Amino acid sequence: MPNSLPETAPEFVEMAHRIVWATVATVDPGGRPWTRILHPIWEWDGEQLVGWVGTSPTKTKVAHLGANPYVSLTYWHPSHDVATAHCAATLLTDDERRTWLWELFRTAPEPVGYDPAIVPAWDGPLSPAFAALRLDPWSVRVQPGAVMVEGKGELIREWRAAG
Template sequence: MTHDFSDIQQQFESYVNDIVYATMTTVDAKGRPRARVLIPVWEIVGGAPLGWLVTYKTPVKAAHLAGNPHTTFSYWDRRQNAVAVDTVARWVDDPAEKARIWDLYRRDSYDPGRFWTGPDDPKYHLLRLEPWRIQVIRGSDLKSTIWRATLVGADSA
């Protein structure tokens, strides 16, 4: 285990950029999981990862996150390379941040214009993903490394 994200940053970025799609899992009020496949984007801020997800604020997703903001993003490929990202998610309504992340998506993964008319579209929503634990697994030998944040804004247990 490490608290220095630079120990896994290269492997994390390589796998996430190669795999692209992640399974996002939330839980309902009865503790039942729900998974959906989405494309988060990641940036490094102050030496730590920070994720963003442009998404629809569906009633199910909104209710799950209101009841429990902890979510997991899981990446996997056929070579058995994998990344598991445990986060605390929160909705962001700031227009400037929504516009910035719109541009980040256009540069890094795909054009959100396929789903929304622009960052001011009322159906366009943004989730900030603050990781507290990331595990990367190299498929060739199943070597696993876990990063944990040193300071967490919410309970990480």
């Protein structure tokens, strides 16, 4: 039986923010998968889990999300801790959202927080090269490495939206 989101989300956020970098897959208009490494930050308010990525709105990414507005992302740690989310993805380029996200990353504690200005193409939150990618998961899975490697430890947590 799947866990509830309130049972799963805090463990997912803890693992994601500890690992920091996720492999993220999109699907191009021809149905072919593409992967990249991204640095999401997650917000959990007790009811809703939302991920955010500061990213460049490249032609490739815009085309993929325009044709298939979904991503699958996986965090992996050498201890075999794994966290996965399947999400609806929305690329946002409005000034208010980009400024908000820039500040969120700039003021968040390390290791998930960082100064976005370190990316050479991003000369500020209103740079044409900077966009906000919103991630709304419909499925989240957290698997501590001890479960996979040793067959013991914490239980796997998994949540799926109804429908």
